[in-house]
Amino acid sequence: MVVEIEIICVGNELLIGKTLNTNAHWLAKRVTSLGAAVRRVTVVSDEIDEVASVVREALKRKPRFIITTGGLGPTFDDKTLAGIAKGLRRKFAVNENALKMVKKKYEIFLKEGKIEKVELTPSRVKMATFPEGTKALRNHVGTAPGMLASVGETSLIALPGVPPEMEAIFEESVTSMIKKEAGKCVFFEKSIYVDGLMESNLAPLIDQAMHNNSGVYIKSHVYGESRLRAEGQGPHIELHFSTTAEHRTVAKKQLDRAIGQLSLLVQKSGGRIRSAA
């Protein structure tokens, strides 16, 4: 069974187009490579009610994991954990373990002479204020800990928005959880590039190859200046083959078979296979 994951990104900077959502891209790639499947990505603003709504909506779809990014820091606009608490209808209070993690960071700063004393100001305690009954995840790159909540069959994980912190907590605490669920499933992909055929001419050939190779997904991507150019001159069409299987060798064999069949169909129709990646 496919391990389904939803990603929720919290941050006004994403909704005003200030920041490109590289976190969603990184997570999607990583989750896929672990053999699980991202079913949905949702981006919402830094508002408690928005976060609460989107968390509740995602939980209703019962994915195995929900991963949020952003909104764990010390400033007023970091509202993800308050939003999750509201969404889960849980109390929002200081998590002792998270507070220890935060305190430890400032003790390191003290040793390094970066601060004069360890003060747990309200802004710093804020980073350790969690929905009740959740677990803190160590952030060895930054200050704000991540969070793990179990809600029915779903593990809800909150990661920071600063990319190296998000990635570090994911690798340290989340990768193993997903891998355990996904088992031996592997995602396999391979691309070939086609010249001399329009996408609309490729369409029925793709249908045929898909029909003969169940389990393999084939998607065409038009590059270059435009689809018009590709339709007219055909220089920029990628055919992307992918599959998820329990064994590496099975997956590879399935893809190679589909690629071989579609390549033949393309050549019979006057197209050229430009290169294989």
Added chain:
Amino acid sequence: MVVEIEIICVGNELLIGKTLNTNAHWLAKRVTSLGAAVRRVTVVSDEIDEVASVVREALKRKPRFIITTGGLGPTFDDKTLAGIAKGLRRKFAVNENALKMVKKKYEIFLKEGKIEKVELTPSRVKMATFPEGTKALRNHVGTAPGMLASVGETSLIALPGVPPEMEAIFEESVTSMIKKEAGKCVFFEKSIYVDGLMESNLAPLIDQAMHNNSGVYIKSHVYGESRLRAEGQGPHIELHFSTTAEHRTVAKKQLDRAIGQLSLLVQKSGGRIRSAA
């Protein structure tokens, strides 16, 4: 009143982390610059039921506009319009105006000697198969037309996933619709950069400046290797000020006032303003 917009991006390539979602970024930036506000971005797979669900969910929130990207092409996996038809419970049939647009493209290819005759194959007719009661939007860059549907108070717009085509239809047909609704509203933003203070020390200063400058939103962004570095050495904190106002001069004055006040607070706390953008 704020003109609210939701963006829905359709495409497995986004969910497997193959493609970075630059379309959502471009649209969010453009929509914000027109004085409207993106409330949510949702990414879903190339499945009719997924598209139907996400469209229905978005319509329930009654945004003024919903803009979808992707899934308008000739191949089997281009299912956005079928999904919208299902979501709106409308028939899915050939749109005569869209078919004329598609036909015209192939007549151009014929003239250019790229094809030998104009054949409206099923894959090509597919690009002109629309939910009933909707309008085709001209695509002067590519082949597949965009779509406009009116659903209650919401205008639902479907754009292609190929970036130059998406941008071209947006500029030709959508910009004026949004501008008309947003009226004279303008979005204004300005950043300053802070050295020598931790984000957790900045937090209460930001609170104070926000309190004294209603309508101005101030968000801190930590750059560099990590928040830890920024917490420890403070070299990479951006303070981003933004507001939406009816007049350019009013917006500018509001931002300058907030920047002046927060700069003073930062300096009083021992921080340095590194540069102003």
